[in-house]
Amino acid sequence: AQKVTQAQTEISVVEKEDVTLDCVYETRDTTYYLFWYKQPPSGELVFLIRRNSFDEQNEISGRYSWNFQKSTSSFNFTITASQVVDSAVYFCALSEEQGAQKLVFGQGTRLTINP
Amino acid sequence: EPEVTQTPSHQVTQMGQEVILRCVPISNHLYFYWYRQILGQKVEFLVSFYNNEISEKSEIFDDQFSVERPDGSNFTLKIRSTKLEDSAMYFCASRLGTSGARTQYFGPGTRLLVL
Numbered sequence: 022a023q024k025v026t027q028a029q030t031e032i033s034v035v036e037k038e039d040v041t042l043d044c045v046y047e048t049r050d051t052t053y054y055l056f057w058y059k060q061p062p063s064g065e066l067v068f069l070i071r072r073n074s075f076d077e078q079n080e081i082s083g084r085y086s087w088n089f090q091k092s093t094s095s096f097n098f099t100i101t102a103s104q105v106v107d108s109a110v111y112f113c114a115l116s117e118e119q120g121a122q123k124l125v126f127g128q129g130t131r132l133t134i135n136p
Numbered sequence: 137e138p139e140v141t142q143t144p145s146h147q148v149t150q151m152g153q154e155v156i157l158r159c160v161p162i163s164n165h166l167y168f169y170w171y172r173q174i175l176g177q178k179v180e181f182l183v184s185f186y187n188n189e190i191s192e193k194s195e196i197f198d199d200q201f202s203v204e205r206p207d208g209s210n211f212t213l214k215i216r217s218t219k220l221e222d223s224a225m226y227f228c229a230s231r232l233g234t235s236g237a238r239t240q241y242f243g244p245g246t247r248l249l250v251l
Contacts, residue, residue, distance in 0.1 A: 054238045066179070066227060066242040073238075112179060116238065121184035121192035122231070123169065124240060128178045 023048050025115050027127035034103055035135050042098040042130045044113030050074075052118035055089065055096045060110040060129070072096060103134045138162045140243035142228050148249045152217050157246045159211045159228030166233035168211045169240060170203065172196070172224040179227065185211065186233070218250045 024047040034040050046055065057069040070080065072089050080087045084101045100107055110131045114124040141160045149155050161168050170182040183193040185203055202214045211230075215222055225247050229240040 056239070058242075064225060064247070065244045068239055068241060071239050114179075116240075121167070121169075121186070122238060123181040123184055123192060123194075124171070124179070124229075125181065126179040 023115050023117060023125040025113050025125055025127035027113055027130050029130045030128070031131045031133070033133040033135060036105055037102050039099060039101050040103055040132065042100075042111050042113075042132065044096045044098065044127060046094050046096065046113070046115045048115060048117055050117040050119060054116045054118075054122075056114040056116070056124065057087065057096075057098050058112045058114060058126075060112060062109070066112070069098075100132075103132075105134045105136055108132060108134045140228055140230055140241055142226075142243035142246050144246060145244065146247045146249075148251065149218055151220055151250055155215050155218055155248065157213045157215075157226050157228075157248070159213070159243055160209055161211055161228065161230030162232075162241060163209070164232065165230035165241075167191075167231040167240075168205070169229040169231075170213045171227045171229065171242075173227065173245075174224045182213075215248075218248075220250050223248060223250045 026045045053074045055072045059067045059069055070087055077089050086099045088097045110129045112129045113127045116122040116124050143158045168185040171179050173179045181194050183197045183203055184191045200216045205211050225245045227245045228243040231240045
C-alpha cells in the first residue's frame, strides 16, 4: 500500500533562511511518481514538481530544489533564501503506475516565514 | 493557460440535503478525480473517473456519493444526504492521461459546510 510521511508538522523560520521539508514514502510498485504541491492561505493546491521513480536526478528551479533518494525512499524539498510569500502548507504526494494513479498525500508541513 | 474550474466556491447546506459540486476539467484531459480535505487535515482521494466510469474509489466514497460527466465538459460530485462530517474542502483534479502525463491539476476547491 502507498504511504507518505511528512514528519514535520510545522516549521517557522526567519526570512532569508534556508529550509528543508522532509518527505518519506512507501510503495510496492517499481514505477511511481512523486509530487510536491503548495497550498497557500487562499486554499488552492498548486503543483510544484513531479519526479519519476526511474529518474533520480535532483532538480533546481530558482530558489527551490528537490533531492530524490530511492535508497532512503525520500523526496525532500529545500527552499533557499526563504521569503514571506513562501509561507504555505506544503504537501508531498505519491502515485503508483498501476491503477487509476490516485494521489496519496502526506499530512503536510505548515511553513511560516517570518519577516 | 488552461485551468480546472469549480463551482460554487462555497456552499452551506442543512444536514440531510443533497448537494452537487461542479467541476470543469481542462478540456483535453481524460482522467478526472475528486479529493476532499477536512479542515486542517491532509488531502484524501475520493474517486477517479475515466472513459465515463469510475475507475477507483476509496472507502470514503460510499453509497451517498456519486459522480457523473453529464455533457462532456462538466464533472459533478453529488452527495445525496449530507452529514455533518461531510464538511470539508472538495477538490476536483484532471490529468491528460497520455504517456508521460502523470500530473494532476487541481481546481480551486469548493468549501462545503453542513449545518
